[in-house]
Amino acid sequence: MSTFDAGDRLLRRTVLAGGGWTAGLAAVALLGAAAELLLPAALGHAVDVALTGGSIWWAVSACGLVAALVCVDALTDLTSGFGAARATAGLRRHLLRHLFALDVRATRRYPVGDLVGRLVGQAADAGQAGNAVVLTVVAVLPPLGSVVALAILEPVLGITLLAGLVLLAVLMRAFVADASTATAGYQRVLGVIAGRLLESLTGARTIAAAATLRREENRVLAALPELGRHGRRTWDLLARASARTSAVAPLLHLSVVAVGGYALTAGWLTPGELVAAVRYAAMGAGLGAVLATLNHLVRSRAGAHRVAEPLREPATATGDRPLPPGGGALRLRGVCVYGDDGRAVLDGIDLDVPAGATVAVVGASGAGKSTLAAVAGRLHDPDRGEVRLDGVPLRDLDASALRRAVGYAFDQPVLIGATVHEAIGLAMPAASATPPPADGRPATPAVLLAARSAAIDDVIDRLPEGYRTPLADTPLSGGETQRLGLARAFAAERLLILDDATSSLDTATEHRITEAVVGRAGERTRLVVTHRTAAAARADLVAWLDGGRLRGLAPHRRLWADPDYRAVFAPAGGGS
Numbered sequence: 263m264s265t266f267d268a269g270d271r272l273l274r275r276t277v278l279a280g281g282g283w284t285a286g287l288a289a290v291a292l293l294g295a296a297a298e299l300l301l302p303a304a305l306g307h308a309v310d311v312a313l314t315g316g317s318i319w320w321a322v323s324a325c326g327l328v329a330a331l332v333c334v335d336a337l338t339d340l341t342s343g344f345g346a347a348r349a350t351a352g353l354r355r356h357l358l359r360h361l362f363a364l365d366v367r368a369t370r371r372y373p374v375g376d377l378v379g380r381l382v383g384q385a386a387d388a389g390q391a392g393n394a395v396v397l398t399v400v401a402v403l404p405p406l407g408s409v410v411a412l413a414i415l416e417p418v419l420g421i422t423l424l425a426g427l428v429l430l431a432v433l434m435r436a437f438v439a440d441a442s443t444a445t446a447g448y449q450r451v452l453g454v455i456a457g458r459l460l461e462s463l464t465g466a467r468t469i470a471a472a473a474t475l476r477r478e479e480n481r482v483l484a485a486l487p488e489l490g491r492h493g494r495r496t497w498d499l500l501a502r503a504s505a506r507t508s509a510v511a512p513l514l515h516l517s518v519v520a521v522g523g524y525a526l527t528a529g530w531l532t533p534g535e536l537v538a539a540v541r542y543a544a545m546g547a548g549l550g551a552v553l554a555t556l557n558h559l560v561r562s563r564a565g566a567h568r569v570a571e572p573l574r575e576p577a578t579a580t581g582d583r584p585l586p587p588g589g590g591a592l593r594l595r596g597v598c599v600y601g602d603d604g605r606a607v608l609d610g611i612d613l614d615v616p617a618g619a620t621v622a623v624v625g626a627s628g629a630g631k632s633t634l635a636a637v638a639g640r641l642h643d644p645d646r647g648e649v650r651l652d653g654v655p656l657r658d659l660d661a662s663a664l665r666r667a668v669g670y671a672f673d674q675p676v677l678i679g680a681t682v683h684e685a686i687g688l689a690m691p692a693a694s695a696t697p698p699p700a701d702g703r704p705a706t707p708a709v710l711l712a713a714r715s716a717a718i719d720d721v722i723d724r725l726p727e728g729y730r731t732p733l734a735d736t737p738l739s740g741g742e743t744q745r746l747g748l749a750r751a752f753a754a755e756r757l758l759i760l761d762d763a764t765s766s767l768d769t770a771t772e773h774r775i776t777e778a779v780v781g782r783a784g785e786r787t788r789l790v791v792t793h794r795t796a797a798a799a800r801a802d803l804v805a806w807l808d809g810g811r812l813r814g815l816a817p818h819r820r821l822w823a824d825p826d827y828r829a830v831f832a833p834a835g836g837g838s
Contacts, residue, residue, distance in 0.1 A: 268567075284345040297330045298545065349389040384569050426513070441499045451485050595650075598610060598645050599633050599644050621805055670761065801817075
């Protein structure tokens, strides 16, 4: 299915997502259209009755219809606001859940700033779809009803109005086609700028240190001229369409008035019917007002197409098998992972990690170490081959069972949670759900044990509110952030994967953490991505990657005889 078709399908779903509020808007808008169509007829009858001295019922009816239109305006604002809010919230929730269900390779195809733009801006545009569709359809009813009403009063009047409406419809159709392209281009370029801006903000220290502020500013704003072209094109199209309809509408109105005046002198119409005809002519000529609702519909459609693009990425399928009893034996068979350019990042990896063993993964930059760590715990699936944990393919495992069994720590961890306690207890449902007590101690022994194992407990104890300290108010160094990430990972029950997770630590702290990780043999399986000789030497086995292939699997002391293996550690200045 193309992005175009997926976007239109999403647009239809979003129209229905407003639920009862969109249905209420449709009912209120239809009531308003009916009142608007009845009002000229009521005024016409009131004029005729006034000239002949009859009942004032028609005048009272006209006043009632005006009151109804006032109420319709208020209810339209209410129902459209709640309907759009509900649809937008549902769309954002759907997109966010889908993004979290994707593997990391799929999300990397979209810059974070671009995804934020789709989630915040384009989802809000698409959330207006129900309102735009209902109001566009209803906005067409009074002009079409005016044609019918004029035809009933005098067929020549109906034909005159219909001819002008056909011309206006042709002009609007051209506007919709051109404006859709311009709006989609505007939103696309806006996403590019947002993505570059977030990259720059993330690397602000690097930019300042390199004194490349002006160059980075130019890079972020390089697409600004293109954004301006799309924006000017959109407003230019709207201005031209408005000018054309504004030119046609008065002429159409005058034509109906002229014909109506002749019909009055010829005795075909009464004075009241002429008043009604003039009102219907004004209503029919007001088809140009549909441009505003059409413009909203164009924006909603473009927004839906932008939101649909990442939704087309297939979510990672989850199984339903539990883990059998075991100690975390990890097996990779024929594992291949390819980059977007088709190059093999991992090529035919066969690796057995015994339960409870520690395996260090080493290799030169670009050898595939982080990719191996990613597929070992199913951050993403291999393109070929299979990964098993205690004999069960990771693809078949229940998602909650997998995440309880496997823990990750990274070189640059992202801390999630309102407080330090929540950041550590993220992978411990019972711990993260319960706030720490008032004395600042952690809510569960598991959180305290994890903090001690990661050598971060002394830092937390010095914080103003201990484990209750908000993350936003916690100044952390790079090493302290890594230690919090390690503490979070220690909740793993069977397999602990450390992807260069001690790179920012001092020697003493790293030794203490290494003891916690590898010091208790058989507690759980550990896969440690590192380029430090000491970590490799402490491991039971070393998996040596070279160009995406497993070049060696043996203890460090045995591999050390190979000069190519020693060269892996040379940039870090490691010794034997």
